[in-house]
Amino acid sequence: MEESEGDHPPEMQQVSLDHNDDLFQSALQEEAPLDNNSDIFAEESVTSDPTGQAPIQQSGVPTSLPSSRMHRVTTAELQQHGANGDDQYVRVSITEPQKMGEGMGAYMAYRVSTQTNMQFYKKSNFSVYRRFSDFLGLHDKLTEKYLRSGRIIPPAPEKSMIGSTKIKMSNQSDQGASADFIERRRAALERFINRTANHPILRVDPDFRDFLESELELPKATNTSALSGAGVIRLFNKVGETVNKITYKMDESDSWFEEKVQQVENLDAQLKNMLTRVEALVYQRRELSQCTASFGKSVAMLSNCDEHNSLSRALSQLAEVEERVEHVYAEQCNADFGILCELLKDYVALVGAIKDVFHERVKVYQNWQHAQVVLNKKREAKAKFEIMGRTDKINQANDEVVEWESKVERGQEEFENISRMIKKELERFELVRIQEFKVTLINYIESLMQNQQQLIQIWESFLPEAKAIA
Amino acid sequence: MLQDDSPDASEQSSINKKSNKSETVDLTDNSLVVDISDALSEKDKVKFTVHTRTTLPEFAKTDFLVVRQHEEFVWLHDRFEENEEYAGYIIPPVPPRPDFDASREKLHKLGEGEGTMTKEEFAKMKQELEAEYLATFKKTVAMHEVFLIRLANHPIFRNDHFFRVFLEYDQDLCVRSKNKKELFEGLVKSFSKTSDELLLSATQKDNDDFFEKEKDFLLEYHSHLRDATAKADKMTSRHQDVADSYIKISTGLNQLATSDHPELEKFFTKVSDTFEKARKLEGRVASDEDLKLSDTLRYYMRDSFAAKQLLYRRLRCLADYEQANKNLDKARTKNKDIHAAELAQQQACDKFEQISIKAKEELVEFKKRRVVAFRKNLVEVAELEIKHSKAQVQLLKNCLESLKEEME
Numbered sequence: 001m002e003e004s005e006g007d008h009p010p011e012m013q014q015v016s017l018d019h020n021d022d023l024f025q026s027a028l029q030e031e032a033p034l035d036n037n038s039d040i041f042a043e044e045s046v047t048s049d050p051t052g053q054a055p056i057q058q059s060g061v062p063t064s065l066p067s068s069r070m071h072r073v074t075t076a077e078l079q080q081h082g083a084n085g086d087d088q089y090v091r092v093s094i095t096e097p098q099k100m101g102e103g104m105g106a107y108m109a110y111r112v113s114t115q116t117n118m119q120f121y122k123k124s125n126f127s128v129y130r131r132f133s134d135f136l137g138l139h140d141k142l143t144e145k146y147l148r149s150g151r152i153i154p155p156a157p158e159k160s161m162i163g164s165t166k167i168k169m170s171n172q173s174d175q176g177a178s179a180d181f182i183e184r185r186r187a188a189l190e191r192f193i194n195r196t197a198n199h200p201i202l203r204v205d206p207d208f209r210d211f212l213e214s215e216l217e218l219p220k221a222t223n224t225s226a227l228s229g230a231g232v233i234r235l236f237n238k239v240g241e242t243v244n245k246i247t248y249k250m251d252e253s254d255s256w257f258e259e260k261v262q263q264v265e266n267l268d269a270q271l272k273n274m275l276t277r278v279e280a281l282v283y284q285r286r287e288l289s290q291c292t293a294s295f296g297k298s299v300a301m302l303s304n305c306d307e308h309n310s311l312s313r314a315l316s317q318l319a320e321v322e323e324r325v326e327h328v329y330a331e332q333c334n335a336d337f338g339i340l341c342e343l344l345k346d347y348v349a350l351v352g353a354i355k356d357v358f359h360e361r362v363k364v365y366q367n368w369q370h371a372q373v374v375l376n377k378k379r380e381a382k383a384k385f386e387i388m389g390r391t392d393k394i395n396q397a398n399d400e401v402v403e404w405e406s407k408v409e410r411g412q413e414e415f416e417n418i419s420r421m422i423k424k425e426l427e428r429f430e431l432v433r434i435q436e437f438k439v440t441l442i443n444y445i446e447s448l449m450q451n452q453q454q455l456i457q458i459w460e461s462f463l464p465e466a467k468a469i470a
Numbered sequence: 471m472l473q474d475d476s477p478d479a480s481e482q483s484s485i486n487k488k489s490n491k492s493e494t495v496d497l498t499d500n501s502l503v504v505d506i507s508d509a510l511s512e513k514d515k516v517k518f519t520v521h522t523r524t525t526l527p528e529f530a531k532t533d534f535l536v537v538r539q540h541e542e543f544v545w546l547h548d549r550f551e552e553n554e555e556y557a558g559y560i561i562p563p564v565p566p567r568p569d570f571d572a573s574r575e576k577l578h579k580l581g582e583g584e585g586t587m588t589k590e591e592f593a594k595m596k597q598e599l600e601a602e603y604l605a606t607f608k609k610t611v612a613m614h615e616v617f618l619i620r621l622a623n624h625p626i627f628r629n630d631h632f633f634r635v636f637l638e639y640d641q642d643l644c645v646r647s648k649n650k651k652e653l654f655e656g657l658v659k660s661f662s663k664t665s666d667e668l669l670l671s672a673t674q675k676d677n678d679d680f681f682e683k684e685k686d687f688l689l690e691y692h693s694h695l696r697d698a699t700a701k702a703d704k705m706t707s708r709h710q711d712v713a714d715s716y717i718k719i720s721t722g723l724n725q726l727a728t729s730d731h732p733e734l735e736k737f738f739t740k741v742s743d744t745f746e747k748a749r750k751l752e753g754r755v756a757s758d759e760d761l762k763l764s765d766t767l768r769y770y771m772r773d774s775f776a777a778k779q780l781l782y783r784r785l786r787c788l789a790d791y792e793q794a795n796k797n798l799d800k801a802r803t804k805n806k807d808i809h810a811a812e813l814a815q816q817q818a819c820d821k822f823e824q825i826s827i828k829a830k831e832e833l834v835e836f837k838k839r840r841v842v843a844f845r846k847n848l849v850e851v852a853e854l855e856i857k858h859s860k861a862q863v864q865l866l867k868n869c870l871e872s873l874k875e876e877m878e
Contacts, residue, residue, distance in 0.1 A: 284708065285712055298697045434731060438877060449866035
């Protein structure tokens with residue numbers, strides 16, 4: 001019945017194509033302390049980057065990674081790696097949702113169970129309990145660490161005021177109202193974690209590991225709360241970012257990006273369109289299901305008052321048929337929603353994450369350009385001093401020029417790195433998406449088929465009853 | 471609006487003929503055969519071409535046509551209803567007024583939304599709506615035909631003078647639909663009739679067990695039938711909505727196919743195709759359920775109402791008879807007009823006995839008829855559901871096979 005839960009992400013082909021490259025990178029990561037003070041850009045909060053991001057963790061210290069190792073991944077390569085027998089995996093299931101606490105302080109906790117064959121983790125089978133805000137906190141941490149370098153971070157389910165209120169307000173007896181919501185959230189969390197666990201780099205991130213492994217309660221991620229002070233700040237920052245997105249026009253020299261940005265916009269529109277249509281189908285089917293039940297009941301009434309024996313029996317059988325048919329429709333409705341709708345919603349969110357990473361690149365570009373502008377000014381100043389013969393100032397000016405030259409260099413490097421990374425991430429994303437869409441559509445068609453087969457059975461059992469009317 | 475010159479109503483009519491033939495008529499009797507050979511829909515009216523073939527000497531010709539509108543059918547029904555001689559019979563229920571309002575509204579909405587959808591989508595939805603319109607049209611033709619056929623097959627009704635006029639008179643019957651005053655009068659009359667009915671059924675003691683039971687049964691049965699008909703209609707209409715939403719999914723997938731990654735293109739196209747075929751099947755399920763389930767319930771709802779009317783007429787007769795008895799007693803005590811009173815009482819008694827005999831026959835007939843009709847339609851609906859579901863399973867299996875090939 002719940003065939004949609006966490007089925008697709010873990011079963012997709014493991015995308016471990018970058019294994020060789022990225023092991024190297026992640027090893028570097030472990031060595032270099034994450035509060036790396038090579039945050040050369042810390043003082044550069046003068047950039048139009050209003051998030052004023054504190055120490056940005058950079059993945060892979062940009063030094064000597066030979067660019068020849070970055071290669072375009074072909075589908076063939078993916079399939080080769082996928083067919084590799086010693087594929088590594090991390091599979092997570094989220095279960096046992098339970099309400100903890102009472103009143104306004106109440107929250108949902110979930111059991112997070114992991115199975116893995118990776119050495120990175122202490123054991124191969126383990127589970128912990130986490131609350132919803134822990135998931136959001138994890139997502140935030142990963143974003144902080146990896147967005148800047150161009151990684152696409154799988155989005156977490158959204159906080160829903162209505163949903164959390166339902167949970168807080170419900171008591172033991174009143175399970176129905178929130179049960180649906182809880183199940184949907186559980187499934188969404190499962191997909192989120194598994195998508196992250198599928199990512200060759202994210203899955204060997206120490207914070208991710210802690211999330212899955214650590215028996216300790218995680219520090220409460222208070223700034224994920226929508227109403228907290230940090231939440232309000234985030235809201236402001238979001239607005240600022242949006243303004244930035246609109247106002248800053250990057251001079252795009254890479255046609256690949258030009259094309260991709262367009263494609264992503266297009267995909268976004270299409271997915272949203274499809275989502276609306278599928279939601280309409282869900283609605284109609286639910287209505288049909290209810291009407292069928294209602295009809296069944298009225299047939300039962302008819303059967304009761306009919307004095308002709310065999311007709312009365314046949315009618316009561318018909319009433320039962322309609323009841324069973326209603327269940328089939330309800331199942332189908334769940335599949336419509338659980339399989340198709342949720343897939344589309346997830347991908348709309350993922351496309352959002354892609355847009356975020358595109359935007360990061362623009363910011364990196366801005367940084368670089370800004371450094372270039374400052375460098376020019378410094379050079380001008382130095383030249384001026386030289387002309388004026390101000391030997392006292394020349395040395396300092398020289399130092400500044402050198403300083404800014406290296407900043408420009410680093411800016412450019414960062415830009416090239418992020419561009420490279422995004423290309424890789426996008427290619428991986430596309431492969432994963434194609435696979436997931438195919439698998440999901442097949443699942444869906446199978447659900448349709450199974451339900452039709454049930455209908456056949458139901459009506460076939462009724463036919464002899466109808467024929468038996470004498 | 472749509473003009474339908476040669477609907478496939480003959481198919482429908484032959485099915486209905488069998489289910490509604492009275493058992494007292496020889497099935498091979500061809501002395502009076504009536505059908506609706508053609509129908510035209512223009513603006514607000516539907517014009518039915520009523521075709522008669524007959525060997526009866528009372529008619530001037532042996533094969534002839536007239537054109538009639540819905541109001542003329544109602545006129546004919548009213549003539550039967552008000553005829554005292556037919557009081558002991560169940561009068562075949564009048565066919566419902568042709569109602570294209572729902573279809574028309576949908577078409578209108580579609581027109582308004584034309585700008586928001588692709589040409590392909592618009593064309594498909596329009597096609598679907600036109601098919602719906604056509605189906606409604608065919609149904610109304612069938613229902614008017616069934617009405618006439620029942621009259622033609624009835625040993626007494628077929629000889630009715632007004633029936634002949636209806637079939638033969640090649641001019642308009644000059645039946646204007648009731649103006650406001652007449653409608654109001656009609657309403658008042660039916661209101662008083664109903665309260666009369668209630669009054670009688672409450673106070674009139676029936677000496678006959680059979681009729682008491684029948685009355686109770688029919689009251690309950692009719693009300694449940696009415697409820698079931700309404701719910702069936704709602705259900706089939708929702709089913710049609712589901713089929714329609716498949717169109718949008720199909721076209722949406724097509725759009726995705728053309729603009730997305732080439733590797734997904736074939737996939738999306740195949741699924742889109744499957745949805746398009748599936749919606750045709752779902753549409754057929756909806757319309758078959760409508761035809762077999764809803765319409766059967768609807769017909770018997772009307773027929774059971776006509777049966778109730780019969781019972782009411784009989785009760786009225788009984789009331790008259792008892793009144794005549796009282797009058798006779800009074801006359802005897804007063805020793806005045808005894809003969810007249812005796813005559814009146816005799817007449818009332820005869821009338822009542824006649825009506826009771828006929829009514830009993832009619833009611834037994836009615837029950838047999840409905841059992842036959844229900845059996846036939848329940849069997850047919852089950853068979854059709856199985857057939858359509860099997861077709862869908864096959865369709866989906868093919869789709870899955872082809873999709874799984876793509877995965878390799």
